[in-house]
Every structure is written in C-alpha cells, then in structure tokens.
Amino acid sequence: NAGVTQTPKFRILKIGQSMTLQCTQDMNHNYMYWYRQDPGMGLKLIYYSVGAGITDKGEVPNGYNVSRSTTEDFPLRLELAAPSQTSVYFCASSKTADTQYFGPGTRLTVL
Amino acid sequence: AQKVTQAQTEISVVEKEDVTLDCVYETRDTTYYLFWYKQPPSGELVFLIRRNSFDEQNEISGRYSWNFQKSTSSFNFTITASQVVDSAVYFCALRASNTGTASKLTFGTGTRLQVTL
Numbered sequence: 363n364a365g366v367t368q369t370p371k372f373r374i375l376k377i378g379q380s381m382t383l384q385c386t387q388d389m390n391h392n393y394m395y396w397y398r399q400d401p402g403m404g405l406k407l408i409y410y411s412v413g414a415g416i417t418d419k420g421e422v423p424n425g426y427n428v429s430r431s432t433t434e435d436f437p438l439r440l441e442l443a444a445p446s447q448t449s450v451y452f453c454a455s456s457k458t459a460d461t462q463y464f465g466p467g468t469r470l471t472v473l
Numbered sequence: 474a475q476k477v478t479q480a481q482t483e484i485s486v487v488e489k490e491d492v493t494l495d496c497v498y499e500t501r502d503t504t505y506y507l508f509w510y511k512q513p514p515s516g517e518l519v520f521l522i523r524r525n526s527f528d529e530q531n532e533i534s535g536r537y538s539w540n541f542q543k544s545t546s547s548f549n550f551t552i553t554a555s556q557v558v559d560s561a562v563y564f565c566a567l568r569a570s571n572t573g574t575a576s577k578l579t580f581g582t583g584t585r586l587q588v589t590l
Contacts, residue, residue: 404564404579404582410577450516452518454518461508461520462520462578464510464517466515466516466517
C-alpha cells in the first residue's frame, strides 16, 4: 500500500514551459487535493476533487488546471510556467471530508 | 473565514526538554476539526492527530500530548522529553464542517522545532 505518490520529485522549468505533476493514490479515496507550499508559509489549496469527473477551485487556482478521470489519479497541469509558481507542491487524499494524507511533494523551480 | 495562527516561528530546545507548540484558531462554525501535521527535514507531511470541536478531552500518545481549549480557541501540542528526531516543522490546521462538499484545510504557517544534543 503505497498511499499517495507524486512524480517527479524535483523539476526545473523555464518561463513559459508547461508540465504536468502526477499524483496517484491507492487507498480508494474519493477526495483529492493539490496544495502549494511557499517558503515559511503554510499550505494553500490550489484545486480539489470530490470524485472522478468533479473538480473545483481552491484558494490559488490561477495558472493551474486539473482533471480527474479516475479515482486514483489527479494530475496538476501548469500551462505557462512563471517564477511565481516556484514552490513545493503536495497532493493529498481523504476517504471522505476527513483526515487528509499527503504525498511526498514535488519541488518545482521556474527560472 | 477560517484562520490559524502559529505565533512561534522557530523554537530551539536541548534534548530531553519539554516543549509546547502553540496554535490559535478562528472560525465562526460551531462544528470544526483541528489537526496537527509534522514535516520532517525529508519534506513529507505526516498526520499526527485530529480533534473535533465537541471533544475537549486532552489526548496523549506516548511523548506527545494535545491540549484543546475552546474557551481560548487553542489547540496546543506538547512534546515531553524531546528527542533529536522530533526536529521538524509542525503545522496546525483547521477544517470547518460547512466547507461545502470538500474538506478544505486552513493551515497555520508552521513552527520549526530544532532539538539539539
């Protein structure tokens, strides 16, 4: 039981490039979330999903897109990377609107 | 709106000392949940505890204990006889019950705990 897995662990992007951060969970959780963590700050919610085919915006959705075609996967897409998107990205899942379990994070740098 | 304040940015203690991490929250909801997460130097977020607003009983788990006081809107975390392995950033988080269909967590900014020999 791997829990929540994220790939890649690290990535450096140039301004304007695009990429997808992958997130997979094997706990059959309906709820999934994407957060970003900036230095010295708590986590801020980017997008969340309550089930396959259903997604909604969090606090800081601008510059990101998500999709949820399966229960297990919740990829986060950056279309035009900007330096302001340099951050650590965490994916999380929960069975219901309950305790969230986090993946190991992806450290993204945009230069 | 929800808010979580962790006023202690960084705490340094010597091993075996007791240390308390403060968490003060704001919410207008009568039903809510409070969480503590640990983020060790490796970077992952580890769930420690969840407490709902109807349960003010203190919780103890080994060297960890939590003191929940609704009267002061606080949910403090104490580590007894701290160890070097306790060195991490600790986050307090809040979820109100009426956040729609999703469990939207509001995080504090974290307290970095450094335990030295």
